[in-house]
Amino acid sequence: MNLRLQRVQRILRDSGLLGPIEKFRYLLSVVRWYRKNREFIQKHPDFKVPPKVLAYDAYSAPDWDFYKQSGEETAVFLAAISNKYLSHDIPLQVLEWGCGPGRVIRHIPNAFSGNTNTYGSDYNPATIAWCNDNIGQIKFSLNGLQPPLHFEGGYFDLIYSISVITHLSEEVSRLWVDELLRLVRPGGILVITTNGDSRKNVMRPDEIEAYESIGLVIRGKFEEGKKMYWACHSPQYLREKLFSGFEVLEHVNAGFPYTGQDYWVLRKPR
Template sequence: MKQRLVSLARAAGLLPAFDALRYMRSKWASAKENARFCEAHPDFIPPPLWWMHDMYRHTSFDLYWKTGGETAAALTRLIDAHVKTDTPRVADWGCGLARVLRHLPAQYQRTGFDYNEHAVQWCADHIEGAQFFHNGLMPPLPAAAASFDALYALSVFTHLSEAAHDAWMHDIARVLAPGGIFLGAFHVNLAPGQLLPEEQARFDAGKLVVRGRVKEGSRTYVAYHPESWLRNHLFHGWEILEGPVEFFGQTLFVARRP
């Protein structure tokens, strides 16, 4: 019933209004906790709350910091296992407010990309030791060929159309150096009832499921990925090194470029 109601709200164009209400409720609920966090971490520069909500569906500074550090540690283990250089060139595509990138090892050459210009500017102003660039909804990334040894995308493909999936994988292969790896997180293992019956039938048939009718790239534009579709379509020609791996509520694949 909940998913059907959300579908009706999506069709009626009401999701942005509902999301604004969620933001106000989240901002009010986290205000005291955020004040305590800032008092305990005087050097911490708070990210903009609205963009936190838009990207992470919460407005908690403590959660932003802790989950960023935990995710960065997990990615670092994977990158170090598959990239054999002391100073890997690592790109965060969909870096948002640098939740993860800011915690990566200092010896990494770090680059962040995002299609949200406000987030890119905030990162450029406040995150040291990394470069940040704005990209469009569709390729290319503003980077030369073979620029990176590793590129990760966490909850990025989960908000793109099927055409964008194909275009971006081609460009990711372009910017990765020979032997470079891609680490991507997807919606693969879904909870019972998470999809509508007609969506579930498509998913079970091994087809990508996309919920649109809102701005592509936004949090409420959602894509769901059957494992067979990822293996046979998105990663066609790539060498899958690891995956599927449960990764902070999504499913991670690590693949080497063709």
């Protein structure tokens, strides 16, 4: 998005008009993808797709080709990371925190060759209700905007979270990263995506200043957790503040499939 559009977005945000505009953009997106989606459903009659409003809420695009293909490829990408750092001799306990309407998690059992017990959670009750009714082999649960999740400490070998702390405040992100640290076992892995340096080109001058001095830019004035509530963290901020309880195994700038976000592979110390 260029800087002129950013300026318009800020005016809409400040005046409280971003919500109504988002509803209008949703309707436009339904029209935009209508024909392509009809073809998709003819081609994949057994593939269950979520309500469009849930897909828009999570990805801005109720586009079923994107939903299926990006989900499959991202699950394979996560399996490769898991293979690199974890033994797959016994079934892995895997959690997606902030799973949305199942884009990635529905493909995890296949991508991991059936060798997982897979769990998903989200704070959106409609999304969790749809996942529960339509996606088999996975246990879904609803959480609040703030922790906890109702699992005992060290329950998971692998937790991943795609584009979730990118929509949370500083305080709530901190609480969640602490909760994920509690939930992963010693030696287990957290894969988490963030907005970082590659987003500087969409920042306004005051945001760049905040990013470089504090390491954090928040665009609020919208419901926390929704995609129009936007957070961008510098790598230094994440290493020193949010992720300091983990060992950083990998940080790849703008390298996560399809989202173009940074990803971090973190290990809980043994």
